[in-house]
Amino acid sequence: DQQVKQNSPSLSVQEGRISILNCDYTNSMFDYFLWYKKYPAEGPTFLISISSIKDKNEDGRFTVFLNKSAKHLSLHIVPSQPGDSAVYFCAAGLIIQGAQKLVFGQGTRLTINP
Amino acid sequence: DTGVSQNPRHKITKRGQNVTFRCDPISEHNRLYWYRQTLGQGPEFLTYFQNEAQLEKSRLLSDRFSAERPKGSFSTLEIQRTEQGDSAMYLCASSLEMFQPQHFGDGTRLSIL
Numbered sequence: 654d655q656q657v658k659q660n661s662p663s664l665s666v667q668e669g670r671i672s673i674l675n676c677d678y679t680n681s682m683f684d685y686f687l688w689y690k691k692y693p694a695e696g697p698t699f700l701i702s703i704s705s706i707k708d709k710n711e712d713g714r715f716t717v718f719l720n721k722s723a724k725h726l727s728l729h730i731v732p733s734q735p736g737d738s739a740v741y742f743c744a745a746g747l748i749i750q751g752a753q754k755l756v757f758g759q760g761t762r763l764t765i766n767p
Numbered sequence: 768d769t770g771v772s773q774n775p776r777h778k779i780t781k782r783g784q785n786v787t788f789r790c791d792p793i794s795e796h797n798r799l800y801w802y803r804q805t806l807g808q809g810p811e812f813l814t815y816f817q818n819e820a821q822l823e824k825s826r827l828l829s830d831r832f833s834a835e836r837p838k839g840s841f842s843t844l845e846i847q848r849t850e851q852g853d854s855a856m857y858l859c860a861s862s863l864e865m866f867q868p869q870h871f872g873d874g875t876r877l878s879i880l
């Protein structure tokens with residue numbers, strides 16, 4: 654039962670162009686969504702988040718869009734830089750006992766080509 | 768400012784042995800989480816502590832797994848009688864408030880021979 658899905662295992666984008674990473678979820682009870690970035694041999698690093706009551710959140714080159722009716726989340730990176738090459742995980746949060754239980758997608762490996 | 772620290776980084780053991788991992792969260796973070804990640808998958812939630820209280824456990828956490836956070840600071844995750852299927856990356860995360868992002872450590876990679 655994969656509640657959060659990232660259907661693209663990999664994505665290759667030219668430096669300077671826009672990178673769009675997608676994520677779908679099935680549980681309408683999720684109330685918080687996040688994107689994490691992961692380099693090899695390191696833990697996931699928080700990138701950006703969005704509450705379920707919003708449809709857009711922007712932080713510098715990173716923008717997250719939420720379409721609740723479609724149960725779809727996307728991350729836009731513009732312009733893409735070589736240092737953005739990493740595995741990106743989307744995560745959806747459920748409130749349990751005063752904390753966020755995160756459900757992660759399988760990840761998308763982003764490669765930025767010079 | 769030190770982040771979440773996990774030790775050891777890598778543990779190799781024989782099937783049937785017991786192993787224990789340690790996680791030191793960011794100072795003053797009262798919420799601590801354990802996740803497990805296998806190859807090609809995202810992290811999967813295992814358990815959660817608020818201060819020293821373990822408030823939630825996943826069905827993934829069999830009876831062979833036990834986690835503690837005795838003084839509400841560092842936490843340990845013990846796996847008894849390890850099996851091949853326990854081979855994974857075990858990640859720890861912490862947060863200060865419910866809606867603040869969880870910050871992850873670099874994980875402990877467990878390899879079962």
